[in-house]
Amino acid sequence: MKYVSEFRDPALAQSLATAIAREVDPARSYAFMEFCGGHTHAIFRYGVQDLVPSNVRFVHGPGCPVCVLPMRRLDDALELAERHGVILATYGDMMRVPGSGRRSMLTARGAGADIRMVYSPLDALALARDNPGRQVVFMGIGFETTTPATGMAILTARAQSLTNFSVFCNHVLTPPAMEHVLAAPGIALDGFLGPSHVSTVIGAGAYRPLVAQYGRPMVIAGFEPLDVLQSVLMLVRQVNEGRREVENQYSRVVTEAGNTRAKEVIEEVFALRETFEWRGLGSVPRSARAIRPELADFDAEARFAISEKQSREVKSCECPAILRGVKQPKDCKLFGKACTPETPMGACMVSSEGSCAAYYTYRRAETMAEMEAAE
Amino acid sequence: MKYVSEFRDPALAQSLATAIAREVDPARSYAFMEFCGGHTHAIFRYGVQDLVPSNVRFVHGPGCPVCVLPMRRLDDALELAERHGVILATYGDMMRVPGSGRRSMLTARGAGADIRMVYSPLDALALARDNPGRQVVFMGIGFETTTPATGMAILTARAQSLTNFSVFCNHVLTPPAMEHVLAAPGIALDGFLGPSHVSTVIGAGAYRPLVAQYGRPMVIAGFEPLDVLQSVLMLVRQVNEGRREVENQYSRVVTEAGNTRAKEVIEEVFALRETFEWRGLGSVPRSARAIRPELADFDAEARFAISEKQSREVKSCECPAILRGVKQPKDCKLFGKACTPETPMGACMVSSEGSCAAYYTYRRAETMAEMEAAE
């Protein structure tokens, strides 16, 4: 597959590994946070760690929208499906995420709620057209990559005068989350692998103020394993050379300005929320999107009375600290015991971008051995 | 089972058979019409013919509400279920009855229509209560036996302010149909087995004017095989003695006046239709019930726009003549060939009270042999 296979080439991987090995300073260590769960996934899926020296360490960041969604929002979505009887259209990613009382979209569907997996907001629109007698709510979730598609769906619904389509909006912004990590006292990171697909929309320029203010190197990195390796090489060089810049490894789709049309759609459809709750990060100001009041007809939060509720995360789940990059899955005593992908206690164990899921799936033996040793 | 087993006793059957054999005049023949399909069923089910001399012959009458329902009314019911998307509640008897184009409630249900079998109008009311978001239409059908139950359901719906319950009313009257048979020119009947359960409602008195006017003996007869035998004995005696009276064999539940309370319910809920189409008999004046205009909320014909349609009976189906008692199933060239209970061409082949069904189920071999001989 063009633009995919080339970036998984073993000879090029060796070339990059050789360069990294050569340039890494054995006398120091390098801790790079990959902001995106997509990078976490690629690192584990391809065993990237095996190709870099052991003093280069990956720290997993909060860039997994499923992981950072507070349980309360998921419970709200379940309420829409169960109490308001809507057709809830959602990405497959959300189906297994645990809400309060170990409920999830999958168990709710099993219990009779009408929850449909879709691949695209276009499919949710089609559901609304095909079920004129039912209300269809699309669970909008994701960073800036996904927000324009949700926005387009709302504009299309308005153009087609669909009266039974709305969006339960949970879209969040990348830079405020990144700032939250950077601003944390005592941050021990030597650099960042910057978001890849988010950056196709917001552009490399979006990170320059942050990098300027907090002085950490950042390389916008593609999601293929060679992209990760090359970005590591670029970060190692910045560190070695004392530079603190935004560099763009993923130049084949990321430009300085991003996608202007997509940014216009976001602005047209969404306003900034004053503040929004992130799992792990807490309340982050101006970090999320809401549907503009003039489009309230398409806003599920405006259309349906969603009850106040107390959603309580599993107490000893370390997701929050893991999402901030200050703990690892092995630091959670539930990992691999009470918490497995089959009986997840936190979203990080479910999302394909979640750190706990990655450690469980690809490194369970080692992680559990480390846990035993630590006891 | 009390009041059932006693009336199927083999010794009593022999006693009655002996009396009939003794009193029948071998020099003449006796043709008795059993008005009700219920009698037809009993006669075949128990082999009553085997217990009476061969010069006593049963002629089957139009007393099968399923058989006399014009196809148009069934098509209308199917339209309610298919086009108006209601829950159609109906007795099991209607499920297999063929409408236009070989469609039936069973095939319509198989194709997705929401058709529910009920045992009682009370079950239809429960469906309406349990499905507040759906319209429930009960297919009201039957003679005076069944009409009061439908009436009670409408009164209950009104009392409970049910706004999603209505009745598609096809209730018909016995005396006008009987008069239609009696008034036919050249009628060759020596007497009538009068309706049993209809008479519990309308009373024995209801038939006296007809018997007086047309001068044929009538014995109101129960549906158990001994009731039929005893009624035959009573008819034989009337014939032999030249009497033309209404006698009441079924005195354990039929009185002269019938059930006054039930008759009041009928009057309260239903008006007489000016005329109504019967399969076989054609238009019969003042022979059917409609829901009174003040209860139009519960009248499916008032609530739903039912389209005009041409329903065409299968051309060579002899049901009409059979229902008038002027032909027998063996006179229909489709019998047992194109028309079987599996692929019925007329309602008489489906209803458990239908003559063709009775001949097919209980006397197929003999009937088809007679047909072959006649060719």
Place this chain on the structure above:
Amino acid sequence: MSTILRPGAAIEMAHGGGGMATTRLIREIFARHFANPILDQGHDAARLTLPHGRMVMSTDAHVISPLEFPGGDIGSLAVHGTINDVAMGGAVPVALSAAFIIEEGLPLETLDRIAASMGAAARKAGVPIVTGDTKVVERGAADGLFITTTGIGIIPEGIEIAPERIAPDMAILLSGTLGDHGVAILSQRQGLAFGTTIESDSAALHRMVGDMLAAVPSIACLRDPTRGGLSATLNELAEAAGVSMVLKEAAIPVRPEVAGACELLGLDPIHIANEGKLICICPEEQAEAVLDIMRAHPEGREAARIGTVGASMPPGTPGLLRMETLIGGMRVVDWLAGEQLPRIC
């Protein structure tokens, strides 16, 4: 160890996905309840060693609603039904397979109860469930649970059970009352529900059959009158054998409650399903001996001779099966064109 049987837990699509959840479902429910040396080998296919000989194989899909009913459940029924079909072939049942189609949302407790009942039925019958399969379908794509069982058995030397061996003048025997299963199920059906103490007759008949065949190897034919009831079964046999048959209505055992339910709903017990009854056709002179053996088993306590085979008839003759009615008349006993529907006229 954690168990999947948490309170309130229900079947999810994952349980059918073939991954860990499927494996745990199989281990913690099916393997636990069905445990036997062959199944315990844990292969996708069972391995067993059989003596050389004539074998019988039979399969039935079970789709009953409700899943649990007075006198049984779909699990025990699926075991009994297939054991009986193998036994009706004259064979000694030796092994069963079981395939489950489960609707998303089925409470795991229900599944566990049914699997337990199924395992108990198999153990009681001495016929192990040696292999199985589990599929989960989305909510609305099945009705709770369907179970297909397949059975194999070995026919003893000298036994030959086949409709073709039915001959004129043979006796027609029935092992007990008609209609108990069907009426027990009907009593639970929405819209019909009525009160009754009737229980399904669901039972494994192979031991009784074993004794019958050991004592009277000349038995011509055995059949369990399940779906379609006595009428469908005897019509099929009469047609296959090319003979007429005459039943005596007064001789057919029917419980009063079954008779009552039939009067209420306009049904005839001869069309109603049974799940623990058999029809045996044997030489007239052996009839009493066979009845005695049947009556010695709890499943055959109310066995009765209900009719006689008539003359040989050319194929295609209609009305092969007739019945002398209660009042002494004669009627044909046809099989039904469709399922028997409750009626009011």
Place this chain on the structure above:
Amino acid sequence: MSTILRPGAAIEMAHGGGGMATTRLIREIFARHFANPILDQGHDAARLTLPHGRMVMSTDAHVISPLEFPGGDIGSLAVHGTINDVAMGGAVPVALSAAFIIEEGLPLETLDRIAASMGAAARKAGVPIVTGDTKVVERGAADGLFITTTGIGIIPEGIEIAPERIAPDMAILLSGTLGDHGVAILSQRQGLAFGTTIESDSAALHRMVGDMLAAVPSIACLRDPTRGGLSATLNELAEAAGVSMVLKEAAIPVRPEVAGACELLGLDPIHIANEGKLICICPEEQAEAVLDIMRAHPEGREAARIGTVGASMPPGTPGLLRMETLIGGMRVVDWLAGEQLPRIC
């Protein structure tokens, strides 16, 4: 003669009632398409004579949607699937049973087409369907049609196929490309539908297996990676055998279209179902011989060695199955907790 296959005719409840309609459905569709001497005897249970010996019995419920898909349908799939399971036990399949659960409203034409395809698949494979069962459930109580097939087979002398025989250093072979079946099905799914020329790989593998075992009786284990795909199957085997295994990602054959669909939906071909592929584990020194035999069959043309058995491991060791990735790293290949869901992140 009239036929039930009138234009527009659909399954009605009556077809499952056990009466005349059921009999006609069986005669005019199933018996017609499946015709073989054993089935034609027309008994409720099949009778067959088997040589003495070790037997294999396996069952699978088939619940696929859509019923007809590129490269096959539920009927041929049900035949192939069970033949394969019997063959994976090292046995020569000799007979199948088939139980049908049909949703009211299924067009008879569809059923007829599927039964025809099933009969053709059985004939082509030389494995007769010897007995069957038909049930009809109300609309909404099933998803069109479910078919449960059960197969029996005889294990030739000297053959012993079992996970326990898997030993360190053995070769892991795969008979062809991964994921064709699963992707062909996904391409038809509502909401996901995409265009592809991929067809299901559904095929009977018993002849290829026969040749493999005849030439290399020391083959240790065979398994078809159906539900749960390669990962579930090898994890199960590794656990059962108590060994580790290492795969080489670059050696696993995957069609470009399958790779494309997996990229689009965020799936991994190693978790996707196959219906005409097998995994063979054999002594290292026989690997090339077995590959040659596989490649001589159309079903094995793209056979490849995909990995090697590692050391013996204590039971319960996590991460027994690992894979050298495309770029030369190492990862664990876990089986999935649930079904693989399409994802966007």
Place this chain on the structure above:
Amino acid sequence: MCLAIPAQVVELLPDGMATVSAGGITRSVSVALVDDVALGDYVLLHVGYALHKISAEEAEATLKMMAEAGLIEEELGAGQ
């Protein structure tokens, strides 16, 4: 349209309903169409409604007539 069966009232319920028993099976039905229904009464049941009480005396008399029908005059006389 007239399948109706005899059933005995075994329990009177509110709202004109009653539990009846037929051959040991029970069901709750409406007795609103029949006046003065008492426990133990037999009624004729149709589509969930009692249509009429059954007269024990009339039933007795009917059965007696049936039994006597087959006797010849002399037997009748002798029987009395």
Place this chain on the structure above:
Amino acid sequence: MCLAIPAQVVELLPDGMATVSAGGITRSVSVALVDDVALGDYVLLHVGYALHKISAEEAEATLKMMAEAGLIEEELGAGQ
């Protein structure tokens, strides 16, 4: 939330839609968010929407840098 794949535009459709192909599989997607999409272009596809065109030159340059990364200075010089 960012699974996005390269796909080639193989047909332009009305209403801002296009058919794209990825590894031989095709799907109709929206290209309304990207300006001047032409037949044959590669785009980055996410949840049914094209997010950005893929620059062949940049991709080429990136791969070239990757290949050169492992070479030591001399090899690099020799290769040029």
